[in-house]
Amino acid sequence: MSVLPFTHLHLHTEYSLLDGANKLSNLVTQVKKLGMTSVAMTDHGNMFGAIDFYKLMKDAGIKPIIGIEGYIHNGENIDDKSTKQRFHICLFAKNQKGYENLMYLSSKAFIDGFYYFPRINKKELREHSEGLICSSACLQGEINWHLNTANERNIKNGALGYEGAKAAALEYKEIFGDDFYLELMRHGIGDQLFIDDQILKLSKELDIKIIATNDTHYTFPNDAQYHEAFMCIGMNKLYDDPNRMRHSVHEFYLKSPDQMARLFADIPEALENTQEIVDKCNLELKLGDPVPPNFKFTKEYAKNEGLDIDNEDDAPLGDDATKEQKRAWKSAADKNDADYFVYRCELGLEQRLKHVPQEKHQQYRDRLNFEMDVINSMKFPGYMLIVWDFVKVAKEMGIAVGPGRGSAAGSLVAYSLEITDIDPMKYDLLFERFLNPERVSMPDIDMDFMQARRGEVIDYVVKKYGRNQVAQIITFGSLLAKGVIRDVARVLDMPLSQADKMAKLVPDELGITLNGKTKNGDFIPGAFQKEPKLQEFIESDANAARVWEFAKKLEGLKRNSGIHAAGVVISNEELWKKTPIYKPSGEETFVTQYSLNYLEDVDLIKFDFLGLKTLDVIDNAIKLIKLRYNKEIKWHEIDENDPKVYDVIRSGNTVGMFQIESSGMQDLNKRLKPDSFEDLIAVLALYRPGPMESGMLESFIERKHGREKIEYTFDTMQPILENTYGVIVYQEQVMQIVQTVGGFSLGYSDIIRRAMGKKKDMSTYNDEFAKGAQKQGFDYNEASKLFDLIEKFAGYGFNKSHSAAYAMVTFQTAWLKTYYPNEFMAALLTSDKDNTDKVVRYIDETKRMGIELSPPDICDSQLEFSAITKDGKEIVLFGLGAIKGVGQSAVLSILETRKEGGDFTSIEDFVNRIEPSKVNKRVIESIIKAGGFDRFGFSRKALLDQVEKIVDTAKDASMARKNAVGSLFSDDSEITTVELKLINSQEYELKEILEFEKETLGFYVSGHPLDEYREKIEELEYTLSSEIESVKDGSYAIFIGKVEEITKKTSKKGNQFGIVNIMDFHGNIEVMLFSDKLEELNQMNLNEPIAFKTKITHTDMFTRISVSKIMTLKDAKKETKKTKKEVREIPLEPINLSIKLDTDMKVIEDLYRIVRQNPGNRELKITIISKLQNVIIDSAIRVDSKILTALDGNEFVDILAS
Template sequence: MYAPLQVKSAYSLLQSPSSIQQIVDTAKARGYQAVSLAEQNVMYSFVDFYKEARAKDLKPVFSLQLMVNGLVNLATAFPLLLTAYEQNGYQNLIELSSKKMTLEDDEPMTLAMLADHLDGLALTLTPESELGQLISTNDPSTKNYLENLLKLIGQPGKFYLGISPSLSFVQQKALATYAGENNLPLIAWDRVDYLNPEDTFTTQVLRAVNAGTVLENLGPLSHEKGAFYLKDQAELAQSYQQSLELKRAYENNEALIDSVDVALNFKKPALPVYQQDTGLSSADFLKSLAQAGLKRRLTLAGIQEVQPYVERLEGELSVIIDLGFADYFLIVWDILKFARDHSVQTGAGRGSAAGSLVAYCLGITNVDPLQAGLLFERFLNPERAQMPDIDIDWPDDRRDELLAYLHDKYGQADFAQIITFGTLAAKQVLRDVGRVFGLDAKEQKKLTDTIPAGKNGRKVSLDETLADPKNRLEPAVSKYEFGKLLLQTARKMENLPRNYSTHAAGVVLSDSPLTETLPVQRGNDGYLMTQLPKGPVEELGLLKIDVLGLTTLKILAKGIELARPVLGDDFDIKKISFEDQDTLALFAAGQTNGVFQFESPGMQRMLRRLKIDRFALITASTALYRPGPSQHIETFIKRRLGQEQVPKSDPVVDRILAETYGILVYQEQVMQVAEAYAGFTLAQADFLRAAMSKKKVQQMKQAKEAFLKGALENGHSQQEAEQLFDYIDQFANYGFNKSHAVAYSELSFSLAYLKAHAPLAFYTALLNAHQGGAAKAQGYLQEAKRRGVKVLGPDVNQSEADWSIEDGALRMGLGNISGLPTPFITDLIGARSQIGEFKTIQSFVLALPDKWRKEKVLGLLTYAGALDRFGYNRAELIENMDDLLTAAAFGEQVLKETKMRQVPDFGLVERLQKEKEVLGFNLSGHPTEAFQADYDAGKVRSIADLAENQQVSIYGLIKQVKVIKTKKGDQMAFLSVSDMTGSVDVTVFPKTYERLADQLKIGRVFQISGKTELRQGLSLIANRLVEVNPNEGNNQRQQAQLTEASSKQERSEGIWFLRLTDEKSEVEQKAAIWELMKKYPGPNLVTLYWPATKKRQNLPIQFGLAGKTTVMAPLQELLGEKNVVFKQKA
């Protein structure tokens, strides 16, 4: 059988538009029995290719186009084509690809690196190789080329010179002659970069995306049809009959492909043996750890009835050891032990692993599965024998420590992170194609803005967008001459892989070099990265462990650290009571801002309605508040509050569903019903659960028959059993993993406990974790203030880089000031630690290094309020900034003598607006505070005090405006407004909107009257809106009427230009000039010029000099006659 030797897929990133499935399907349709995939340098797609080809009854052939520096042209890389025809050849492909992809960026792959890695490989020197190019130019260096090449690389398993009928007759003749003279077999070589001639343009666009270039002459280019496509097999075979050399080359290709005998070995994960020095086997060591852990857990919990625990532990250990998973548990235990030994805050567990008592005893989880009613079989089914999956949550700021530990423990060759691929989703592909077509960033954004947001973060495709008759994409594209071509090209490229990155969680561990199983490449921080994504990694039998960086754990860890003065040095968050009344009260009040999983308004509203009074209801909330089961929330609440009776069913079923008021909420309940009602083992019940959740028809049919049979044997009627099965089936699709719900609810509860008992520590940790989110930060601060936490603004004397606790208050960090350079903050804090507090604005400016004496830096600090302590209003600081910076350049004495001009402060709105620009929100106040008298008199309500179904009046600053059209075509608006206590959505109907459309702008303040209602959240239906001006509010500060003392100064005559040479030091010259300025002050501006550096400095009027007749002589005496110029005004 024949195969084109060099077929490239989209996994040669941005080089080909062909997906693996398209390649296989097209090859099949065009008469091929085999396909040789040859990516450039990498093997990203090999597992998918192998499975797809085998599924379509095609022979998969593994090749590699390896870029290697030449023998003659040492600094240039040329392609070598390597094809694996034996299993050891495939292993050598892995070694060579890994070697190439782990080189440093500037390190070349040399021919010598191929030595010892060519067994089982056919090496084809294609017409594109160095030799092929030398032959085509009749270069004399071809004479000894093969001899010298083989000295370097050794003898390949098979060795060919590639030839193709697509080459010119002259090229074919030259290749055939050289092959004959050197006894080198010719082989049919066909390059396939795309599948169809019309795909040529798409390939050019992809490569332009990769190169960052713009294509010109789009019209002609789009009609080009290249030669590197997949030709019909019969047609291709015929083309090789044109000469005897071509015919032999074709036969050699067939012989090579026929000889290929390579298979991938899909197998169960081969676990590394956990290394320990006790002398015990892994199984016995696991037993000893688990039994010791059980004793410790029971003692700490004060549990007297130990027998159920002992029996459960023995049963779980038996299953784990029999299935060969002892080492897996030990490896995970070792990771969590590292966390404990290094004070790394971990969670209660994740996923179904919380159902394992062994995991609890080893400290892998912190959930007692017997107390929580969790099932081991949901985690590890002894009849399924699948690899257990214990995911680990880790603080996201300390994940690097764990990676370093695993790397050191298992070794460079045996540890790797996992690759993942970013794709050309709709927005990205429009952006990329738009750029290649010459659109600027603004035009690209206009196109990407037409793609709607999908539900729950799902990305919407181009086809889905275009299917909407009201889509904005087609009109936006049609404005361009080439718009149709742009959209057509984007659709062809959509969802192709664009780039690779590191998987957020997955790592691979092995007790032998990973390259014995799969190819690797250089990853981040010196670690290896697999060339295969997580699915194929597991299919090839390697152990993958997910360690997910979780911000919540960072918040919890930092919060506990800050809370030690309140909670005690020996406080242990893992020993808190999950029935703590203060914490439950927070949940009951829906005050869960900043609490993991419970932040959304809808979730908070559900908590309030449920009247949370025990931990089990928190767990149920996490399971219910999701798409699907959310339809049962109303029923759950009514039954919980006694407003609706829980229907009676079979007593066995009623008992199992009692905790969720007759509603099937958890997957474990499905299993428990099957066990108790139909006599299933829990392992069989897990199969039933899986079948129901996946809705596989044949499995469902078998499951139902087994369920009915078991129910009848247990004495239940056929009719009742069928009704119960249908009921379970209806809810099972939405059932949630209770183990995960309990574990994550414990984590959420831990955070809420901190919020209830140490709010200052909680908000400090929370705000530092969300430093980039201004809207969230403002919400947290508003809530903190309502709960009695004092919030202090940034201050150059008191602030650290982050939020910090200061004398029982929360102090904003300088790092929250947008645009303020991090090195400046470091330098400032360092200077402060050396010289102490800055007493005056002058001493502060003087303490700054020259590089930070900039208007931008001081302006940011001023607008943020970080310089308020010096006794000047913010407008005065801005007004005098230039003078201060200029004076600082003249030295300490000049700066100390600098007088500050007094000016009125900014108006309230302007001051707060500037503050918001640098902080992202208002900290020192809110525009609505200007109307405090109205709040005090009860004329208006604070937003935080609003409840549903009330007629109210509020003041609100507009944060967002969304205008829509009604079905009648009338415009109306949805506003988001805030006051100093919170935010609320406001609905403005068409008549009101029509009257106020020009006024409803972001940043304006209105008095809004209307009625509150509860839908998705609390909102206000406005019936009256009146714009108000906070600067004229009932508590507006009266601005002082100040006049400049300099208003009566004499008129300026001209400008002094002073040239400062290096004959004297700059400090000496400036000091002398300053003395003259004090002696001869005047209205004439001064410009300093340094010829050596060509630096020029214009001094403010405060540093003006008297006129020519008065001061010319002293200046010339000081600086030299040629260095003083007075330019008279015209």
């Protein structure tokens, strides 16, 4: 007997976060294997995976049915929070209209209906039911809930039995007609057995068809236990906890048509009806070919600009608009964009040409016309105008904007629109590197804004284009190798130390899997194959073996959602017509339910809003300069080849300068001796392992200083390479050589350059290039050799547009440090005030520069660090806001009082003017300890001894002012002033003053407890606490400091040990000493500095410091001569990638392949999103710079910095 066809219509994929364990890759394989030709997805309350699911199934020849298992309540309003009611309901899209309604309902559930869960109500369902099929869902569905009176909780909460179910069923039938179905599930659950016959009765009585479903949460029968553990991760419960929520049966897997046929042998029509739904669902999505949104014109905007436009913002894009109306609106909008785009570009260029020699003006205009033609032909003027607008507004709001980033800096259009501030003509930057007319791709302009105010720019975009038209982008965190071990170990109750040990045994490799994987027929080893100690650990420990087994099964499943670090999408119409919207609980932010990988599929393009802290530093320094000197800094008027600036850079004193402050960069600048902006661009491009390992960097230095001959294969290459002394440093140079010698267009040259990085069709391109060169009059063989040379260096070539844009930021920081060092250092300290290591470093640099660092002053200090001249001394002053225990409201109150009445003349004047409800006892005590009142001549001890008197006087003065309000004497200072008489006393010892400063400011300012030993300590070769991470793994380091605290402990085995806190010039470190070393330490004079010889071991989680020797300073002098300080070989300019964890494993596998093909010495950093926070993973992986070329154009991986 033939088995009836069957389709699973109730199925939860991995996008039912921490519940659905159906990995899409496994699901598609198993569906095909079981002979099914269609399948539905009904994830809990969301459509996160709809496009991923649709594309995978389509590619496999399986009919995808997009659905959702939503939550519904019976309240009149969707946002009714009077009940937690959330009945389950399954909805399926029959067609495009149904799909749009599904997206709308899912969006509304998050935006307006969220109450513990994303909910809709019957009113919304009724109004948006067109094109949808509905089924009654599981035991939590409204009909089944009423029927299940065997469950006492249901009765308690109002379940009405058969009649209640009948009323609900009639209501759904009234909404959906014949597109409403009753689900029948047979998992063997008692409650399901109880209502089985009643569902059949309802079906017959109300003429509603039944469908057979299986509540599928995982793919294979033996996945049940792993799925339970998966849920425990989400519930934060132990797997073996007898009281946790658990399934009573294990039937929630992907059953075969044969199994379902046997389960429903008594009602075969239930199986047939699943196919009826399949036949009704014929959704065909048009994916890809995205079109950027249009710039939004308003009547007021058009009037102000003097524009005659064809339409304003009242676009007829509502549901009642016809296709013709929408088409007409779009046509008019495109025309508006094109016309206004040309107008703004030409206007902007004329402003820029004021700073360009007259004889070059026509070249600029020709280049602009070429770029505008390309952008218009690609339909991107709206995109450019949108970016122009929010950049312009950001600048008008006083928000610092970066001069450019990435390949957009090569566009004269972007420069004319003031999107970028680097002249591409001046620095030979190429438009084709940004938009290639011969290679269709979306524009990608990443904009840097000052970190502190980036959110304001996004807020403006939301306000301009509408809340429903703008959203940030969702990401998904997955259970990857190390993380899944830790999660599983937690729910299986493995001791934390064991779990930590097991996770650390997984090699630090990008894309590493636990047990290897097969790709294209080749097996790629995983952690188990690569790390013998991991094998040994698993095989020798039963608990570890259990964790390992569960972890392997759950690896790769999606764990949580987050928000993309920078991406925002903008739409002409409500976003839910393209992507459903997600709204994180407790947030006001709208987020796309579809992740970045699928946004272009649904006609959405990403705009990037990035925060760059250096812009905050520059902005703050400029404000301090304005405050102190009333001088405006105009960067376009400043010579970027200023010799004084390059003198400072060449000296290596580059602490605080953007991208060149590391010790490696300091050394490079001393050797290379840059003396121009072109050199500075090259410095940023060359300080990477690729150029360093290949000899490019050394050749550049030697040629620059005339110690190595500069040669060109062909003379025509000289104009291209002369700024880099004949060395191919940039990708743009590769393109120009291919163009000039091979006779190709720049667009095609870029295609060849990209192919070089990926080693594709090189012999074909080589021959094509050599033949093209021959036509230009060059020798074929020489050209072929040149191509091989270009190919070799193309992988190391850097994007000059990006390097030039960031070199401008570097130059600005260098210029500020050169001409306004006080303000620059104050701005730096403010920017990193919460980073102790950096602040200590900047304090040292401030002092090295001969600038005095002073504690806060009640009259001179601002909120943050500031710069002043006092008694002929240059001073950087702590801000009042830096004092711990003094809140911002208190500081602002003090500053406002000072602004209104001038500086405080005495303590008495201070207490008579401040508001004691804001400036209370705790605030005053903290200011005293920090030295804020030192100017008034009283010792800090005297003020602290009499603080009660000071506070009481402030209260009395406040009361006197209030009592005088409205009286004849309100302006009489004699009436409203309360006298304060204080007795001075001898000051605390310096040690106590320093401790007060450390307590209130976090740092020693007036001195350091080790100052009396500084001269002796500086004679020794030692390592500071702030330098631990730079010490080479496995090498020895000597730390010198005072023992501040010893905490004695006892191990589980009864052994004594101690945790010793050591304070040095840069901070504190902790070391662990066992009993013998602890006893040795106790015999020493702890009032003096102690030297500790240690071995440093770096792991993926922490740095281990093992003490091998404890010495006095005298003994340390001999030991330091024997102990060579070894620096950890970490390039200080890592490659930073943003990995979109919301993608499938194929993308991770591709990235892993690229990483394996590009081993090197450059650190790889990965930014992921977890629990709505950006998390930077500092990996132990080292790659070659050629990986940048290999990743160029990869839509799933963002290169954040390199």
